[in-house]
Amino acid sequence: MGIGGSDxxxxxxxxHYKNPRxxxxxxxxxxxxxxxxxMCGDTIEMDVVLDDDEEVIEAVAFRGDGCAISQASASMLxxxxxxxxxxxxxEMDRDDVIxxxxxxxxPMRVKCAVLAEKVAQDGAEIYFDELDVEKTTTEDDEx
Numbered sequence: 071m072g073i074g075g076s077d078x079x080x081x082x083x084x085x086h087y088k089n090p091r092x093x094x095x096x097x098x099x100x101x102x103x104x105x106x107x108x109m110c111g112d113t114i115e116m117d118v119v120l121d122d123d124e125e126v127i128e129a130v131a132f133r134g135d136g137c138a139i140s141q142a143s144a145s146m147l148x149x150x151x152x153x154x155x156x157x158x159x160x161e162m163d164r165d166d167v168i169x170x171x172x173x174x175x176x177p178m179r180v181k182c183a184v185l186a187e188k189v190a191q192d193g194a195e196i197y198f199d200e201l202d203v204e205k206t207t208t209e210d211d212e213x
Contacts, residue, residue, distance in 0.1 A: 093132060127159065
């Protein structure tokens with residue numbers, strides 16, 4: 071990716087950080103889950119609403135605090151998840167998030183970038199009784 075593309079994506083990240091989309095709380099969420107990146111103090115809490123068949127994500131809201139990458143990633147992801155099949159959420163990986171951000175992420179920042187994805191995935195797995203954790207953490211990630 072050229073410098074121009076990188077500048078455009080950096081501006082997009084800054085915009086999502088300063089003007090986060092879907093920031094807030096959904097009172098009647100199907101599930102809510104929280105996670106943190108202890109390395110730099112990022113926190114994300116996500117509310118997700120599933121359709122009646124529990125197969126499609128209808129709405130997402132998030133709240134949290136942290137660096138521009140973690141908060142912009144949560145904002146951008148919240149837009150992508152609305153209308154997405156739960157199965158597609160479960161199949162997402164760190165490369166999908168990095169591609170969404172559109173910039174090269176240093177190894178130290180990857181955990182910031184993927185926090186929201188991991189919170190959404192873990193929240194779904196907890197809801198469907200596939201995982202039993204209180205809080206998601208990026209502390210033990212291999213990346």
